[in-house]
Amino acid sequence: MSEYNPSLSVDCVIFGLDLNEQALKILVYERDIFHNEYPGNKNLKFPGSLVAEDKNLDDSAYQVLNELTGLKNVCLKQFHAFGNPDRIKNGEEKEWVERHYGVNIHRVVTVAYYALIRIDKLNPDQSMIKDKLRWINVDNANNLAFDHSHILEHAREALQMDMILQNVIAFELLPEKFTFMQLQSMYELILGTNLDKRNFRKKMSKADYIVPLGEKQNGVAHKPAMLYAFDRKKFEKSRETISTFFV
């Protein structure tokens, strides 16, 4: 492992979908040192790291994600760099970083990524997740550490834009087998809108990359829903047709 560059970091805004609670969530790291000084969310930050001198940004972000969650093959996308000189406040925030990494810092530019993972893919017994990582609702995520609330705002916008332009396979957020209603919830939670059920189905059922499995839910106290799966190959193919340019 080579040295950290004290001016460069990456941060990962890790999104997950909680379909029971109907909430878009983020995975945050709980700093265990400042229970007194930083009440509430001020102790929560996005998983991140200073960047090793010989490592590129994407790999650094990927490593953060991988080390904390154990997940591989995760959708990860850079969306913005944040470099306000006082984004890490002098005093306790700066001290925490210096203690944590064992280097002196002055100003740190962070390159922010968002990731999409399935909440159920995380093994809840993994020590890191038990001890230091928590899923919180994006709507309750004000007042995070550093400028991380600001970063979150950008992340949500980026995710929305990518979803609209279909650059993002938000299917990463859904279980392998999902219902149309869950698919719709995902769109609604990310875009922050309500969509008409019938029109949504009409539109989405045209997409050949959403394939019906001929299987139904069971154990639910209502009419069981048909299950669908996402076909990545067909999705990639459909993206080649650059589609509806000049909106």
Added chain:
Amino acid sequence: MSEYNPSLSVDCVIFGLDLNEQALKILVYERDIFHNEYPGNKNLKFPGSLVAEDKNLDDSAYQVLNELTGLKNVCLKQFHAFGNPDRIKNGEEKEWVERHYGVNIHRVVTVAYYALIRIDKLNPDQSMIKDKLRWINVDNANNLAFDHSHILEHAREALQMDMILQNVIAFELLPEKFTFMQLQSMYELILGTNLDKRNFRKKMSKADYIVPLGEKQNGVAHKPAMLYAFDRKKFEKSRETISTFFV
């Protein structure tokens, strides 16, 4: 002026529209030292700078733009950070940077911005523009210095995406008074498509922020075209209606 952070830079991809040549162009800085070693485009780079330790990224980029071109109130947007450890090659490229800034560098992450300006707004007599800055066609811009060709690819995509989502007022690229045909050329050159003249006019004439001036071209050897202007207030207002979500 405080010290430069040797790990951080900003670069500006400055787009302009040459309506005579029907070309999208970029403003590049010609390094005058390496005429022998770097034939062709390898001597051309985007205007950029290391970032001063106490300055934020947006301001740094703005300063680069302002100092080189004298322009203010320019549309400037961050689109990506580039941080491959060997994006500045050891040897001549690294030496050039070190000589240019008078600091030793190791790895430099650059935060890239694109800007939109009107080519005719640049005073061609300004010394910097005469001596060191040149407009070149984006399509002839392979093989630029460092990883700047790679950066250009990202910049074009970002501009396209922003144009499609109407986040970008590409009107920055057009003269104050423009014809519908020029407007269409802008869309075509940025999106890299051909658009149907009648359908384009039909669609765009619905936009209230494109206002007819009741004036016509003169001195042209064909039927003179009606001139239009861009109304920024109306544009901002129309953007509030978040419009056609869920494309």
Added chain:
DNA sequence: CCAAAAGTGTTTTAATTACACCCATGA
């Protein structure tokens, strides 16, 4: 009068919106 770009409408097709009732299941 010729070249060059401006300007103009209609038809067909596809996409979007709005909207309300019955169905299958477990409790």
Added chain:
DNA sequence: TCATGGGTGTAATTAAAACACTTTTGG
């Protein structure tokens, strides 16, 4: 049998695509 979410269709409106000729000007 009740509560819960699943699933379905039509009509009206609006947007998109395809397509060819006449007009005005300067040279």
